[in-house]
Amino acid sequence: MDDKLMLMIPGPTPVPESALRALAKHPIGHRSSDFIPIVAEVTENLKWLHQTKSDVLVLTASGTGAMEAGIVNFLSPGDRVLVGCNGKFGERWAEVCEAYNLNVEKITADWGKALDPEQFREKLEADKDKQIKAVIITHSETSTGVLNDLEAINRHVKNHEKALIIVDAVTSLGAVNVPMDAWGIDVIASGSQKAYMIPPGLGFVAVSPKAWEAYKTAKLPRYYLDLGKYRKDAAKNSTPFTPAVNMYFALQETLRMMKKEGLENLFARHQRLMKGTRAAVKALGMSLFAADEVASPAITAVAPIQIEADKIRSLMKKRFDIALADGQDHLKGKIFRIGHLGFVSERDILSALAALESVLLELGCNNFTPGVGVTAAARIFAQPSQN
Ligand SMILES: Cc1ncc(COP(=O)(O)O)c(C=O)c1O
Structure with missing residues (x-):
């Protein structure tokens, strides 16, 4: 029988009827007054989902675009970063960092095993002159089905005080508790085709006040992924570039569903x-x-x-x-x-x-x-x- 595909892959994930209907609507102008309340509602609900009062910015990009934005906005060439690698997506973090000439130190675990928070503690405690600028990890490692202990690793980062914690929550956000403000997470990257229940196409980056401080002095090149632009326009419930407007319609629906579920x-x-x-x-x-x-x-x-x-x-x-x-x-x-x-x-x-x-x-x-x-x-x- 045709047309009965059941997606049991970790993204793209199935899309509910209300979101499919929203996708099929005629697009509207992203500078029109009709779009403003949609951006306002989506932004508010994204903050709810991230459990934050900080900014959650929407990119027309896949999850990797959100990851790259999480690097280029907050770091400078040569910065020392600790990257957790225990699967495909931890390795991707390292590749993004290396592409931008960061000084990458990998903390590894075998694929199928979790990262050891103690290894992060040792490196962070030994860093007396505060050269480590960021600790970068994948929360849910999709390639192996391992959930890394973000809370424990983050605790060591907080004790270091200087380093940012930058997290790929692409397959954890909306499925696992990631309380951004309560834990003090600085940057969270995620993508629409996962727990958001809409197709691929949107990337999300949540940014803490501490990360915005780092943004002021970060020197990596950025243009389309310059989150400062997105923040400025988000304050007016707008976006700097043409967004995927129909994806916003769909996201508006699924965020409402998520909120209703709690x-x-x-x-x-x-x-x-x-x-x-x-x-x-x-x-x-x-x-x-x-x-x-x-x-x-x-x-x-x-x-x-x-x-x-x-x-x-x-x-x-x-x-x-x-x-x-x-x-x-x-x-x-x-x-x-x-x-x-x-x-x-x-x-x-x-x-x-x-x-x-x-x-x-x-x-x-x-x-x-x-x-x-x-x-x-x-x-x-x-x-x-x-x-
Ligand atoms: C944990 C994780 N990080 C990053 C990505 C990359 O996202 P994308 O393929 O949307 O660029 C994925 C995609 O499956 C993922 O599962």
Whole structure:
């Protein structure tokens, strides 16, 4: 059957009907008076989502554009930065920093493991003359399904006092608690095709007062990504360049939905989706790539044992039109990743798991009793929600 694609990848994520309808509207002029209240509402709700009174600026860019803006606005050539690398997107941070000739010191962990906050503490405490200008990490490492301990790493950055903390929250914002002001996070980058529940195309950068201080002396080149321009225009509920106006319409809808659901419920829902998925994977006798203690509520990476990951993914697509994600870089073909982020419900997880069981049977996998995966998830979902 055509036109029944189910996206179970960690972005782009499914888009709700109200947002699709908003995308289909006729565009309006971004300098028209009609656009002003939309920008005003979206800005207000973005602050709510980031739990901040500071600026959250919207770029017409993907998440990587938001990451790059998070570097070029606050740093200068040669600045010493600590970059957490335990997956594809931590490596991307390092690549962006190297492209701008920063003095990059990587703090690494194996893919599938979390960054060790102690390693950050040691480097930061040893930096007596305050040469470290920023600590840069990925919160939810999408390539492996690991959630790094942002709160603990950030605590060490706060003790250093000078360094900024710059965070890729592309697959954590809206799925996990990231209280920007309460924790004192300086820069948060995210992208529309994740928990925001709209297609790819918008990048978001939240900026603390401390980061704006750094902006004044930062010397890296910037033009389109100069956040000062966006801040100035945001004060008038406007944007410096032509924004993706229809994406604003859609974002207005989904932010309203998120607000209606409430932050606590959003986080609780993602927790339940993660727990249900992980319980099923275990019951099916497959390996989870990340340990329970460091699992990301946005995505579960699975290392199948009996059957090749690619065979599972391609049969899931062919038989059920369910898209699962491949591994990235050296994990290509070795793992598959189930996205459970954004507009995803328990029903979606149960359907995907039932399809997965069917595919495993078709591929001749004989190490599980049919139904155990779905049952394991159903047992999680049968528990009363905490909220
Ligand atoms: C954690 C993380 N950071 C950055 C990105 C890059 O975002 P984009 O592909 O939108 O540029 C992604 C995309 O999947 C991601 O998951």
